[in-house]
Amino acid sequence: MLPLHLGSPMFIKSFVKTEFGFRPVSVEVALVPGVSQIQILGLADQLIKESSRRIISALRHQGFRVPPGKQVLVNLHPSDLRKSGQGLDLAIALGILLESEQIELQNFKTQEDYCYGSLSLKGEVIAPSDLQLLNYENFSRKVMSGQSDKSWRFTVEEVTELRSLNERSVKEPCPESFSCQETTFNEDISFEQPMARLLAMVALGEHPLLIAGYAGCGKTTLVENLATVLNPPAPKAFLEAKKCWMLSGRDLQTRPVVQPHHSATPAAMIGGGRPLKFGEISLAHGGALILDELLEFNPLVQSALREPMEKGVIYLSRTGARQMFPADTLVLATTNLCPCGHFQPGATYKCQCSSLRLRQYIEKLTGPFLDRFAIFHLYEKPKLDFKMTLKEIKDWVQSGKEFQKQIRGQEKVNQKLCVSELLDELDESITDTLIPYSKSHRRRQSLLRVARTLADLETSETIKQAHLEEAQRWTASDIYKLERFRMEDFAMR
Numbered sequence: 001m002l003p004l005h006l007g008s009p010m011f012i013k014s015f016v017k018t019e020f021g022f023r024p025v026s027v028e029v030a031l032v033p034g035v036s037q038i039q040i041l042g043l044a045d046q047l048i049k050e051s052s053r054r055i056i057s058a059l060r061h062q063g064f065r066v067p068p069g070k071q072v073l074v075n076l077h078p079s080d081l082r083k084s085g086q087g088l089d090l091a092i093a094l095g096i097l098l099e100s101e102q103i104e105l106q107n108f109k110t111q112e113d114y115c116y117g118s119l120s121l122k123g124e125v126i127a128p129s130d131l132q133l134l135n136y137e138n139f140s141r142k143v144m145s146g147q148s149d150k151s152w153r154f155t156v157e158e159v160t161e162l163r164s165l166n167e168r169s170v171k172e173p174c175p176e177s178f179s180c181q182e183t184t185f186n187e188d189i190s191f192e193q194p195m196a197r198l199l200a201m202v203a204l205g206e207h208p209l210l211i212a213g214y215a216g217c218g219k220t221t222l223v224e225n226l227a228t229v230l231n232p233p234a235p236k237a238f239l240e241a242k243k244c245w246m247l248s249g250r251d252l253q254t255r256p257v258v259q260p261h262h263s264a265t266p267a268a269m270i271g272g273g274r275p276l277k278f279g280e281i282s283l284a285h286g287g288a289l290i291l292d293e294l295l296e297f298n299p300l301v302q303s304a305l306r307e308p309m310e311k312g313v314i315y316l317s318r319t320g321a322r323q324m325f326p327a328d329t330l331v332l333a334t335t336n337l338c339p340c341g342h343f344q345p346g347a348t349y350k351c352q353c354s355s356l357r358l359r360q361y362i363e364k365l366t367g368p369f370l371d372r373f374a375i376f377h378l379y380e381k382p383k384l385d386f387k388m389t390l391k392e393i394k395d396w397v398q399s400g401k402e403f404q405k406q407i408r409g410q411e412k413v414n415q416k417l418c419v420s421e422l423l424d425e426l427d428e429s430i431t432d433t434l435i436p437y438s439k440s441h442r443r444r445q446s447l448l449r450v451a452r453t454l455a456d457l458e459t460s461e462t463i464k465q466a467h468l469e470e471a472q473r474w475t476a477s478d479i480y481k482l483e484r485f486r487m488e489d490f491a492m493r
């Protein structure tokens with residue numbers, strides 16, 4: 001008996017959808033003797049499997065056919081990945097047409113260019129809505145798809161129906177439509193010192209902030225306004241943020257600011273579930289996460305946020321596989337220090353809470369979590385009658401950013417600088433012994449980072465002694481005050 005000659009299989013490049021965007025796949029099409037039908041192999045979901053009947057109908061309406069006496073085998077690589085997606089129809093149909101020599105394709109390299117489109121029963125090619133996800137991947141090849149009024153960051157060759165696969169119209173990339181627009185802010189609201197200084201410092205350096213104070217002192221207004229005067233995020237971070245928003249069904253035009261309610265569960269904050277889904281911290285990626293009334297959140301939220309606050313990413317596991325989600329955000333938190341909201345260490349007490357309730361409340365703020373905040377500030381009534389409008393603060397922050405870029409040649413924010421980089425920037429007159437003592441490495445890092453921001457706000461190329469002393473007040477003094485209070489004052493109330 002003569003061996004069967006099956007020919008070399010055809011490969012077309014396409015995409016499938018995963019928990020976090022698109023992944024390239026190879027669609028292998030082979031014709032083997034058998035009943036005329038399409039068999040899809042390689043862990044495809046129901047959505048993809050249904051496409052075989054649609055493709056047969058589309059081919060017929062367009063004057064093509066599945067070759068009689070041949071079975072079409074479609075194998076999706078890599079074979080171990082579960083696959084879903086709306087756009088494999090076009091790749092499979094193209095593979096059949098090329099393999100059975102029913103068409104010749106011009107100016108399209110099947111080894112390099114991609115195909116992503118769904119088909120109507122009559123063979124019209126449609127651009128699937130999830131193709132937009134590809135805008136947020138690092139992708140620069142050509143894609144063949146249906147017509148759409150959307151903007152793309154890559155070249156799309158639009159095709160209307162299967163019989164006109166060689167009459168494609170080229171749509172050039174339009175990267176500018178994906179840039180971050182400016183956030184609107186309340187120009188006229190003003191802040192007294194030292195709050196205005198705190199606002200400028202956090203906005204420029206992007207240092208995580210926890211501000212504690214009695215109810216009605218204005219801490220929520222402060223952080224909400226702070227989030228509106230941040231400098232634009234890096235383009236890469238903004239694209240990742242747009243992708244997260246798109247995956248949750250929303251569009252993002254400005255730097256994201258996310259303010260979850262304190263009833264949010266740890267899973268809602270960092271992500272989880274089945275299918276795996278990211279949380280609020282990923283929606284805040286590249287922007288700010290406001291945690292108003294931090295101690296009212298589930299205590300597990302604090303431990304859940306520690307890793308992403310440190311690393312800027314979050315790893316979630318599902319059936320043995322680990323998926324990384326972006327989670328690089330500026331955390332701005334506020335809290336009362338007692339359940340009634342009136343307690344303030346060292347101030348005249350209007351607080352009605354019992355010592356036990358007060359202790360239980362404050363002890364909800366764990367040391368390791370507090371350590372993640374570069375700045376911890378106990379609100380005090382301002383003593384100076386000097387105010388700055390938010391417009392003035394924003395201008396100050398922008399000129400600080402210009403100084404960082406133009407004079408110091410630094411692109412990243414100060415919160416991302418490491419200790420060795422910062423030590424190099426100390427004024428010559430400062431020796432190690434002049435750097436205030438810190439209990440933890442993180443506190444020392446925060447001290448130097450905040451001092452660098454204070455120097456930038458004053459357009460000073462080096463970090464001076466005065467910057468270190470002020471940074472010590474913002475990064476450590478109030479933590480010591482709180483710790484002292486925890487040890488001594490409870491008994492005295």
Ligand SMILES: [Zn+2]
Pocket residue numbers: 338339340341342343351352353
């Ligand atoms: Zn109270």
